[in-house]
Amino acid sequence: MLTIHAADEVRTGRDAPPIEDGAVAVEGNLIAAVGPLEAVRERFPLARVRSWPGVLEPGRLHEGLLPDAPSPRERIHAVLKSGAVAILAQYAGSPELRAAADRNDVLVVSGPVPSVLVESGRADLAVFDETGACIATVCAGRLVHRRR
Known part of the structure; x- marks a missing residue:
């Protein structure tokens, strides 16, 4: 739509x-x-x-540690609530965080992107x-x- x-x-x-x-x-x-x-x-x-x-x-790039939250899904949602749509790979090291990012179409990038x-x-x-x-x-x- x-x-x-x-x-x-x-x-x-x-x-x-x-x-x-x-x-x-x-x-x-x-x-x-x-x-x-x-x-x-x-x-x-x-x-x-x-x-x-x-x-x-x-949408913005979240450049630091992901916010603390009880679950990877909630950590990714906290990033989205800030207006960010991408996170740095160095802060998404666990498979659970990467899976949560992927489920929400959040980009995992190695550095700043235009x-x-x-x-x-x-x-x-x-x-x-x-x-x-x-x-x-x-x-x-x-x-x-x-x-x-």
Whole structure:
């Protein structure tokens, strides 16, 4: 199902200029379009629209130890709640952690990777409020965290 994630502001990359009233269309695990909401809605008029307050940007890389939690699944979920969609391999050494990451489509990488929102790229994105707190995380096209 095609979903449009709309936000007050969309940043396609760390240093990219903001797109006011922007949107990212997601189909499966890929980005179908990025741009102003009106243009994206015009292109995909039947898509479901999720509107988020705040700034939508590429999902982040969790660069340190994974948060403490009772289980590997909960440790990965804590990472997703922070807006991260990737973890460093050096901190995911156990088979249980790697399996939990894999089940949630969290990337396990050896070092920093460029994170940008581009058409046909993997749909990894996060939305942050004015305090910097994560409101929502989409990992490989799936909404995996939503703050209530």
